[in-house]
Amino acid sequence: MTAVSGQRSVAAEPALAEPAADEDLQTLFGQSMAVFASLTGPAHLLETANPAFLAIVGEERVRNGVALAELMPELAGQGLIELLNQVYRTGESRTGRDVHVMLGTGPHGREASFDFTYEPRRDADGDVTGILVIGVETTQVKNAQRLMAGHRALLEQIARQAPLAEVLDGMARWIENLAPQEVLVSVLLADPDGGHLRHGAAPSLPDFYNQAIDGIATGEGVGSCGTAAHRRAPVVVTDIATDPFWNDFRDLAERAGVAACWSTPILARDGSLLGTFAMYHRTPRVPRDNDLALTRVFTGTAALAIERHHIEQAKAAAEARAKAAHEELTKAVRAEQKLRAEAEQRATAAADLTARMRAAAAAQAATPHPEHCQLGGAQGCTAPAEIKIADSWGDAAWGCPAHVEEAIINVRSVFIASEELGGLAAYLNR
């Protein structure tokens, strides 16, 4: 792992963006290498140690012949030195299972667990001269087992199309529980054009923080996530307090109590931006291989979930469009049916009127009436008067069939005045 200064924002090496699932899982499982050290004297001076032990101490701190408590001051108060003292004093070996140890300090610190054996070393007289420390780190094995189980559960959730918010929220909570140090996970979702990031899931960040971040633009220097989205590359900010990327968000981060933020873009298979996956920390922190592997595994999982969601959304939209088109068609068919029915009604009414006029003309043929149509208005009408019409106010006139039809259509309450058609009298006497 490249050392990252707390003062700089560093896009991690390009290899980070290329998921190599097998390698990541191997990193997460770890090699469970045995650690071995030979300590001498009551102060437990480091005499020899294998590379795995030296790696735990931190190679930059290793100096042979120096007391363990001095090499690893963080051990003070953790019970380990006390246990070594006891073994040295009593000459009885001790074992410990899943002993939790805080290794390193500050941003480089991490919690680990070991199965330990402390074996006294004796001289020819049988006196204790030192202690052999043999241990196997169990942190990664245990974490990896939990990780695999949780990862499988997430994939199952995605496969059965659980709502995206539920999947992402579950993933975030699960990583938070898995991590040995307190970590706050955030997933932001990119707009279709990749220009803005929307809230996705961040169950442990305060609401005011999530609300303030919702909708931020992607761009260089827009916090860790906006920059990672813009660069399409991971952005590791180990100390928000001093990082220029956080100039606009520093107060917000302080109020939320977060001090470091590592963000990785979530990319689709075609390389388009789906969102960002971020891990926040309460204190400045530098990511280790383990963190990066965890990030890669879950960035990939989040990509699956989001892509799946997009496909479902597109399907739903296509279905909605098809439904709308069908509804439009139904409406058009109904409108056409209505028009046709109205036309038929009008035709029936016209035929009825014609029949009534024909009957009236036949009935009135013998009745004395003016020679010419009286309904021609100012221009007059020379057609023969054939039909008598009247209205309910008692006015009556004779007209030609064409003017009679016009009058019946246009003048209120005009009717054909023919006894033969059966007037009100006929109705009253029915």
Ligand SMILES: [Zn+2]
């Ligand atoms: Zn006329």
